Amino acid sequence: MMVLVVGAGRVGSAVAKSALAAGHTVSVLDEDPLSHERLDAGQTTSWEDAGGRFTVGTAIEIDALMAAGIEEADVFICSTDGDNTNLTVAQIAQKRFGIQRVIVRVLDPARSEWYAEQGLNTICPTKIAIEMFKNAVLEPVER
Amino acid sequence: MYVIVVGGGKVGLNLGRELIRNDQEVTLVEQDRRTYLRIEQELEHAVQYGDGTELWVLERAGIQRADLVVAVTGDDEDNILICQVAKEKYLCERIIARCNNPRNLQHFKLLGIGPAVSATDLILNLIEHEVPGHGLVHLLDLPDEKLEIIEVEVDAGAPAAGMQVSEIRLPEGSLIISVLPRGKAGFVPTSDTVIQAGDEVLIVLDPGLEQAITSQFAPNGAHG
Numbered sequence: 001m002m003v004l005v006v007g008a009g010r011v012g013s014a015v016a017k018s019a020l021a022a023g024h025t026v027s028v029l030d031e032d033p034l035s036h037e038r039l040d041a042g043q044t045t046s047w048e049d050a051g052g053r054f055t056v057g058t059a060i061e062i063d064a065l066m067a068a069g070i071e072e073a074d075v076f077i078c079s080t081d082g083d084n085t086n087l088t089v090a091q092i093a094q095k096r097f098g099i100q101r102v103i104v105r106v107l108d109p110a111r112s113e114w115y116a117e118q119g120l121n122t123i124c125p126t127k128i129a130i131e132m133f134k135n136a137v138l139e140p141v142e143r
Numbered sequence: 144m145y146v147i148v149v150g151g152g153k154v155g156l157n158l159g160r161e162l163i164r165n166d167q168e169v170t171l172v173e174q175d176r177r178t179y180l181r182i183e184q185e186l187e188h189a190v191q192y193g194d195g196t197e198l199w200v201l202e203r204a205g206i207q208r209a210d211l212v213v214a215v216t217g218d219d220e221d222n223i224l225i226c227q228v229a230k231e232k233y234l235c236e237r238i239i240a241r242c243n244n245p246r247n248l249q250h251f252k253l254l255g256i257g258p259a260v261s262a263t264d265l266i267l268n269l270i271e272h273e274v275p276g277h278g279l280v281h282l283l284d285l286p287d288e289k290l291e292i293i294e295v296e297v298d299a300g301a302p303a304a305g306m307q308v309s310e311i312r313l314p315e316g317s318l319i320i321s322v323l324p325r326g327k328a329g330f331v332p333t334s335d336t337v338i339q340a341g342d343e344v345l346i347v348l349d350p351g352l353e354q355a356i357t358s359q360f361a362p363n364g365a366h367g
Contacts, residue, residue, distance in 0.1 A: 088250060118231070
């Protein structure tokens with residue numbers, strides 16, 4: 001399986017590393033060349049030596065997406081730090097490149113929910129955090 | 144008419160100001176605190192502070208009753224999402240988006256966001272209009288209305304050169320609406336007006352007929 005990860009932050013780089021370790025072909029796109037360091041961190045070999053691909057480019061540019069191999073991608077992950085970039089690029093991957101499995105990180109719970117209804121596979125870390133906080137707060141206190 | 148304008152930069156502020164001057168009801172949404180405080184001094188209650196890509200901000204601005212939503216922030220992804228949500232979630236009938244980078248225009252089209260206005264493209268069109276010898280200029284594109292107006296220059300070796308308007312083989316769905324002879328004032332032609340090489344003609348057409356039309360005005364009927 002070919003996995004394309006857009007946005008190599010904490011989430012994107014960790015997902016990319018696990019996908020590579022699981023034996024998949026993995027390509028990462030990020031506009032910051034220094035984000036590559038996250039991919040090497042804690043590994044014994046460099047990202048490229050381990051078989052990973054890395055492209056510097058802006059997610060919304062078709063040229064950058066092509067250079068990162070979007071045409072061969074089976075799975076597309078949008079994990080940049082911008083909700084609006086993620087949602088736009090996810091729809092480009094889905095509608096223009098016909099990728100079946102598009103997973104997109106959306107920090108805003110309201111839009112995460114609405115775009116999920118529109119057929120995007122959204123993941124909202126904020127919603128998960130709220131649930132965890134709620135559970136921790138409402139847990140009975142032992143005296 | 145109730146208009147929501149998202150983005151209080153130069154474009155948004157002037158747009159809001161003009162709409163208010165024309166007695167329209169306007170809410171301008173701006174997410175930068177300092178910009179908001181500055182324009183709020185002028186437009187007062189017509190400005191609202193917040194991120195216009197968030198649903199609750201749009202709802203507080205009254206998007207449910209908006210007749211028109213205009214997204215003119217400096218960020219194309221923001222403009223795309225604001226218009227998408229306005230159109231598909233809140234069923235707002237009219238949207239207008241600003242496209243900052245003309246290379247992103249394809250994304251607006253892909254997601255059905257239109258009309259999308261690109262200042263760069265508008266200026267490029269004007270430059271084309273001013274530069275002689277450039278074959279074809281798009282003067283107006285209204286994809287929803289299925290209408291285009293183009294300007295073409297008649298080449299010396301073109302099939303149409305020296306012909307009467309009625310003899311020119313134009314496809315159905317197109318019409319010559321004006322003739323601009325070099326250095327003279329333009330006029331609306333009649334069926335026996337003779338088109339000369341060097342004239343410019345304005346043609347109204349259904350989208351997609353361009354090739355068939357320009358071939359009549361290019362040398363030896365070549366596709367131009």
